[in-house]
Amino acid sequence: KAGVTQTPRYLIKTRGQQVTLSCSPISGHRSVSWYQQTPGQGLQFLFEYFSETQRNKGNFPGRFSGRQFSNSRSEMNVSTLELGDSALYLCASSSQGQINEKLFFGSGTQLSVL
Amino acid sequence: AQSVTQLGSHVSVSEGALVLLRCNYSSSVPPYLFWYVQYPNQGLQLLLKYTTGATLVKGINGFEAEFKKSETSFHLTKPSAHMSDAAEYFCAVSTNQAGTALIFGKGTTLSVSS
Numbered sequence: 001k002a003g004v005t006q007t008p009r010y011l012i013k014t015r016g017q018q019v020t021l022s023c024s025p026i027s028g029h030r031s032v033s034w035y036q037q038t039p040g041q042g043l044q045f046l047f048e049y050f051s052e053t054q055r056n057k058g059n060f061p062g063r064f065s066g067r068q069f070s071n072s073r074s075e076m077n078v079s080t081l082e083l084g085d086s087a088l089y090l091c092a093s094s095s096q097g098q099i100n101e102k103l104f105f106g107s108g109t110q111l112s113v114l
Numbered sequence: 115a116q117s118v119t120q121l122g123s124h125v126s127v128s129e130g131a132l133v134l135l136r137c138n139y140s141s142s143v144p145p146y147l148f149w150y151v152q153y154p155n156q157g158l159q160l161l162l163k164y165t166t167g168a169t170l171v172k173g174i175n176g177f178e179a180e181f182k183k184s185e186t187s188f189h190l191t192k193p194s195a196h197m198s199d200a201a202e203y204f205c206a207v208s209t210n211q212a213g214t215a216l217i218f219g220k221g222t223t224l225s226v227s228s
Binding site for chain 2: 004033035042045055092102103106
């Protein structure tokens with residue numbers, strides 16, 4: 001079975017632009033969650049989607065948004081990029097979206113904002 | 115609110131020595147606890163988890179952790195370190211929301227010398 005796939009692997013953007021990141025979960029997995037990883041703040045939960053509905057949202061501004069498609073693939077969008085948005089964005093999937101389940105992480109998208 | 119504290123951002127051991135990575139948590143509800151490992155340029159991989167039942171949890175690659183409610187701790191151990199164990203380790207606690215949102219500690223980088 002293929003793992004969680006995130007594209008692109010690297011992105012360079014400038015302040016004020018917007019960006020869309022993509023995540024394809026493991027086949028059959030219905031839950032997709034997103035995390036931001038930075039050296040200063042560590043790993044922070046962004047949001048989770050389950051069956052095309054956002055189920056949870058972390059403490060991030062409205063510039064961060066996401067969606068999930070009927071095939072469980074997910075995208076996250078960041079508008080009006082700021083320098084502080086530079087980070088590794090990780091996507092994780094799980095089968096049933098239960099809190100006690102194992103999360104399967106992708107390798108991430110490294111976003112640099114100049 | 116839930117939180118996780120990992121004591122020591124960097125731990126160094128010799129090959130064959132005991133590995134001990136410390137994690138303390140705060141939770142207003144019975145927690146689910148996890149340890150994830152991240153190798154360079156990769157996503158996170160689950161080492162082990164505590165949900166309910168036995169408080170001593172065994173994971174992959176010879177790691178284990180013990181849930182101690184009285185000490186609000188979930189320390190990770192391995193009797194004998196191997197060079198391949200060098201990585202960053204994250205302790206995480208479930209939130210009190212439905213779904214898979216986790217709160218991660220800041221991480222501990224484990225170095226193993228020969």
